[in-house]
Structure formats: C-alpha cells, structure tokens
Amino acid sequence: MKQYRSIVILTGAGISAESGLATFRAANGLWNNHRVEDVATIEAFERNPAYVHDFYNELKPELNKARPNAAHLAIARLQKEYPTPVHIITQNVDTLHEKAKSQNIWHIHGQINQAVCLNCGHILETFGDVDMQTVCPNCQTQGMMKPNIVFFGENLLYMDKVEQLLNNCDLFVSVGTSGVVFPAAAFVQTAKYHGAETVEFNLEPTSNNFYFDRHIMGPAGVTLPAYVEELLQNLQS
Numbered sequence: 323m324k325q326y327r328s329i330v331i332l333t334g335a336g337i338s339a340e341s342g343l344a345t346f347r348a349a350n351g352l353w354n355n356h357r358v359e360d361v362a363t364i365e366a367f368e369r370n371p372a373y374v375h376d377f378y379n380e381l382k383p384e385l386n387k388a389r390p391n392a393a394h395l396a397i398a399r400l401q402k403e404y405p406t407p408v409h410i411i412t413q414n415v416d417t418l419h420e421k422a423k424s425q426n427i428w429h430i431h432g433q434i435n436q437a438v439c440l441n442c443g444h445i446l447e448t449f450g451d452v453d454m455q456t457v458c459p460n461c462q463t464q465g466m467m468k469p470n471i472v473f474f475g476e477n478l479l480y481m482d483k484v485e486q487l488l489n490n491c492d493l494f495v496s497v498g499t500s501g502v503v504f505p506a507a508a509f510v511q512t513a514k515y516h517g518a519e520t521v522e523f524n525l526e527p528t529s530n531n532f533y534f535d536r537h538i539m540g541p542a543g544v545t546l547p548a549y550v551e552e553l554l555q556n557l558q559s
C-alpha cells in the first residue's frame with residue numbers, strides 16, 4: 323500500500339491540447355501571428371493597451387467554449403477519491419480545471435476570464451470584452467483594467483502558497499508543460515530537493531528531464547487516467 327501525504331500537479335498548455343486549444347510553442351501555437359513582445363509583456367500593455375485587450379478579447383470565445391478532456395477529469399477524480407490533499411498549480415489561463423469540477427486550483431499565470439483594476443486591485447470576472455472604456459465596478463475608474471494574465475516582467479500569482487506546497491509535497495506531477503518558462507520550470511527542482519517523487523507527462527522529453535524520476539510519454543488524455551487509476555489502486559494493494 324502506498325499513500326502520499328500531499329500531491330501537487332503542475333499543468334501546462336499540453337493538458338488542454340486534447341480539448342482543442344493550441345499550445346504556446348507548437349507551430350500553430352497561440353503566439354502564432356503575434357509577437358510575444360506585442361501581447362504578453364508589461365511594456366506592450368503600457369505602450370498599446372487597446373491592442374493587448376483586443377488580443378485577449380479575441381481569445382475568450384474559444385476558451386469559453388472549450389470542454390475539459392479526460393486528463394482534466396482524471397485529476398478531478400483523484401481530488402475526489404484520494405484521502406489526502408491534491409493541489410493543482412496551473413500555468414493555463416483557461417478554466418478547464420474549474421469546468422472539470424476540480425478544487426484547490428492555483429492559476430499562477432492568471433485567468434482569461436478575469437481583469438484586474440490597476441487602480442484598486444479589484445478582480446472583475448467576465449468572459450465578455452474588457453477594454454479601455456471599461457469602468458471598474460469597485461472604484462469607478464475608467465481605463466485602468468488590465469487582463470488578469472501574468473505578463474513577462476510581472477510577478478507570478480500565489481507564490482507564497484506555491485512555495486509552501488512545493489516544500490511539503492511528497493509527489494510532484496507535471497503534465498503538458500515544455501519547462502522553458504521560469505519560475506514554473508524550476509518547481510520540479512524545489513519539490514525534488516524537498517524529497518518529493520517526481521513524475522512527468524508529456525508527448526516528448528523536455529529540457530527538465532534531469533529532475534524527474536519517471537517520464538510517461540503520450541497524450542495526457544490517455545496516460546493520466548491510467549496513472550490516476552494506478553494511484554488509487556495503490557491505496558488498496
């Protein structure tokens with residue numbers, strides 16, 4: 323019988339690929355036709371906020387329509403059936419973990435369905451358009467809403483909680499992330515140095531190979547449900 327004390331699952335764009343959402347670094351990825359410097363940096367937002375708002379507004383309908391796949395559902399099942407806490411740290415700005423009815427979701431890169439007021443910090447939840455005409459419902463200031471997406475040059479969200487989770491977990495699972503964007507790419511290292519077992523799910527080996535004890539290659543919609551079944555079986559055998 324094997325029961326982990328605390329499980330952390332880090333997810334990236336690859337977990338949503340089988341829901342029809344393009345990953346960031348694939349040939350047809352989200353950055354295609356847009357330079358990262360124009361839509362995902364804090365300097366770009368300062369320079370041309372209307373352009374950046376348009377980019378995220380255009381993404382919203384597709385992300386709103388997407389449905390969770392077998393990998394999201396497998397994590398939700400694990401959270402429901404495992405006797406100890408399972409936390410999700412996600413780099414994804416989609417809301418597919420929420421749609422799969424997961425809990426304990428930490429959106430370290432923000433959420434597409436949120437905007438934050440740069441004047442008062444209020445979070446506005448909407449899949450509708452947000453732009454420079456939008457008035458903050460809290461402080462009534464116009465033109466200060468920013469997509470609640472963490473741009474290059476900004477702090478990640480929830481890092482205190484993330485540090486605590488990484489320092490204390492005994493199983494760290496990474497799903498569908500290329501491991502090239504820091505600091506998330508180094509979370510496996512932190513977890514491993516604190517004694518966690520580390521498992522990676524991806525279609526191919528990543529640059530983070532060194533820190534993972536186990537690599538499970540293949541589409542997460544197939545490999546993750548089987549792994550969750552294995553974790554649950556191990557509770558009994």
Ligand code: OAD
Nearest residue numbers: 334335336339345346347413431498499500524525541542
């Ligand atoms: P990437 O596009 O960099 O990597 C996606 C990874 O998923 C790749 O390693 C693929 O091999 C893998 N993959 C694709 N389909 C898969 C499948 N069906 N099953 C398993 N793995 C699969 O996306 P991220 O690592 O998430 O930041 O990118 C990290 C960050 O870069 C994003 O959060 C984004 C961007 O800057 C923000 O938006 C703030």
